[in-house]
Amino acid sequence: MIPATRPYKVRFKHEMTDNQGKTTTYYTERPVIAWDDNGIPLVAGDRHLVPANTYKNYAGLCEDDENYIAAIPGDGWKIAWKQADGSPDYIEPVLAWVVTSEGNARPISTDLNGEVDFVRPSSDIRMIAPGEEPPSNP
Incomplete structure (x- = not known):
């Protein structure tokens, strides 16, 4: 076996x-x-x-999906979502980071409706480190 x-x-x-x-x-x-x-x-x-x-x-x-072995707090990280209409970025906190058995970490966030999901890689998002200022829109 x-x-x-x-x-x-x-x-x-x-x-x-x-x-x-x-x-x-x-x-x-x-x-x-x-x-x-x-x-x-x-x-x-x-x-x-x-x-x-x-x-x-x-x-x-x-x-199967990745094998998750741990979750750690978001610890002040945020996500800035670029808005298609040019309005200011929507900023939300990272609730947690999930860690895979291969050592990767993926952020989890929630939307305005309270739906929790993984943050998918995209050119429309930017991660904001703790203490970093959110981006300003022109």
Whole structure:
């Protein structure tokens, strides 16, 4: 058995038919815990690890999102969002930094509606370090 050191997930296909006979397909996912000696992904079963391809609805394997191992406070960092209409930048605090198993850190922020999400790299944003003055718009 080989430990899963990179995040992968197994997909399982499900089909559900409603009262009118319409079939809907959806997928569920499970993390790969390890690999067998032949490279088959193993997932957690009820009592032990199970080869994923033994399930009749096994639909394949895909890379999972980054493996987050820690979160640290935003500690005064801010994000300046450039506004398309030329109005002053929208500035919001970094709530936290999440750290991946590979040592990368990604900022998390919230919008005016309270939705929390990762800050995606973009030419329309600028990170503002603690103590740094926010940018002024012309």
